[in-house]
Every structure is written in structure tokens, then in C-alpha cells.
Amino acid sequence: MTDPTQINAFYRDALRELGNIGAGNAATALSQLVGRTISMSVPEVMVIPIEKVPEVVGGSEDVAAGIYLEVFGDLPSKILVTFPHRNLVQLTDMLLGHTLGSTAMLSEMKMSALKELGTILSGAYLNALAKFLDKRMIPSVPALAIDTMTAILQTILVEISTDTQFALMLRTEIIETETKISGTFFLIPETSALDLMVEAIQKAAGVVDA
């Protein structure tokens, strides 16, 4: 089994490229959905002892919306998409086609829109990845929590900590260029998925095992 701490520079770059492919497609999907320019950061590949993740990833007492999905299929993984609480009203206005700032509250409708956004971003991300790797990746329905960033991260970490002591996370920021509203997309492959991902990268990159 691939130990996340043993991931070498080649695979780190390859995983970063996977993040690029996935997040690029997700940004395009969002851009088409809201009719605005969406940019993205260079994906980061992070391998962190689970206990240290909140410190390293910036767990804070700031409130955020976290949309969580499980990924089934050949490469079991978790997806977490987070948005700062202060942006949620504007963001959902954007999604629902309201004038920005025309509503003040996070209605039930807006909560659904947030979950739907998680589904759309994840779907686009996974489609691109699955196509590139020639694997099946199927997202679950989304679950939404509005809570502190620390509590959101810790809850996801508990889910993966039954399986591993290190978290491998692929993190990409997605930014709407005009309002500067930004979200963070995390793909967290399970240990079993990591093996297959490494294999699929080798195949896709034409690397043959010696």
C-alpha cells in the first residue's frame, strides 16, 4: 500500500497536475453557470499528519460553509468545498441569478443552492479526473454544514482517520475575479485510492515500472 509520506517529487507533480485538470474543469463549469470569470490557484499537494491538519490548513474559529461529498467507484475519496460565511449571501445571490446584495438571509433555497454548487463543482472535477485516468468516480449526494472551519476540517479528518495516520490533500482555490469571492476545493483520496491513482498516473504518463 502506498504510504502518503513516501510520495516522491514525480508523483507530487503528477497529483498537482490531476488537481489542475479537475479544478480547471470545475472552474469552467462554475463560470458557465454564473456567467462570470472564475480563476483558480495552482493546486497544492499536502501530506500532513492528521492531527496537524487544522493548524497547517488554517482551521480557525471563522465560520464557513462546508459541502462534503464521498466519492465511490475505483478511487474512493472525500471531497470538501468550503466558502467563508461572510460571502455566502452574495455567492448564493450569484447562483440564483439575483442582483448581488439584494437579499440578506440564507434561506432554505439558498442552502440547497450551496449543496447543488458542491455537486456541480465535484461532478466537473471528477469527470475530468476520471476521463484522464480512465477510472470510475461517482460522487454521493452532498451534505452541508455551516460551522467553524476547525470543526468542519476535524469532522472530515475523523472520517479518514479510521484508515490512515497521514492525510493527503489536494487543495485548490477557486476565485470569482470581480467580487473576489473564493472557495476552497479539497480532494482527499483514501489510501486505497492512492495506489490506483499512482498506477493510473504511471499509465497515463507512459511510465513503465522497472
Add this chain to the structure above:
Amino acid sequence: MPERIKVGMASWKVARSRDILVTFGLGSCVGLGLWDPETHIAAMAHIMLPDSKQPRFRQELNPAKFADTAVKTMLDHFLQTGIPFSRLQAKLVGGANMFAFPGRNGGTEGNISIGQRNVQAVKDKLREFSIPVVGEDTGGSQGRSVEYYADSGLMKIRTALTGEREL
């Protein structure tokens, strides 16, 4: 000056006199506080998982991560300090189910959330040593942050959206 002692995920700390133990963002994790009313010594653990005995955890060296080993380790410490178990009072916080999937982890049938299992595992272990749970704020769907005061054994619990309560 009272010191604020941070208890990170999967760790545990001890405080005395006017010091305050703090831990942030308990989602499905459980904060376990143990307090001796005579010496005013308090200990708090930030527990992630119910059971250390599953095969893949054989090499884990971190006792505070699991309910069973966290309770054992904390009790050993009190015993070494000369404090008998019979004086200790326990308080429990956390064990929420933050991300409720329809049809899963909802607690409807069979599938019990990891938060609930954490709470149950800590309680079972405490019962083994006959330590009373004198305060509890567990379950629900919201994350919690805790301040635990060594001088009084008081816990202040804060959630992101519904404010503060005392235990």
C-alpha cells in the same frame, strides 16, 4: 496570570489553579474533562475515535486519539499525582453529527454516527472505573469549542451559530 492551555486534536493536557484548558472545533470528536474538586486539578482530552484495538491501529502511539486509551492514560496520571479515581468528576462535550447524509449516519437505523460512538465509548470506559459524568453536552449537528476552568471545574461551551452555554 491564568494561563490558557490549548488542547489540540488527539492530545490531552493538565491544568491547575487558575489555568484554563481550551479546545476548538469539536465536531464528531469528544472533549473529555476530568476534575478533582479537592486539588482543583483538571485534565482534558480531545478524542477522535472510539476504539484503539482495531488491527490497523496497532502501531499508533498516540493514546489521546482513542476513547479507551485516553481515559486510561488520564486516570494513570491522576493516580500518579496521588488523586484517587473516586474523587474525579467527568464532563463530556462534542460527538456531533455535522454532515448528515440522507439515509446514512442519521441515527435512524443501525448506522450510528462516529460522534455517537465516541460518546458511548468514553462513557463505557468511565463506567468501568465508576467515574460519574456530572455534565454533558453531546450530539446534535453543531461543532463546539470549550473552555475548562481548573479552579471551578466549569466548562464554557461555544457554538458557531447558537452562542454560549455553561456546564
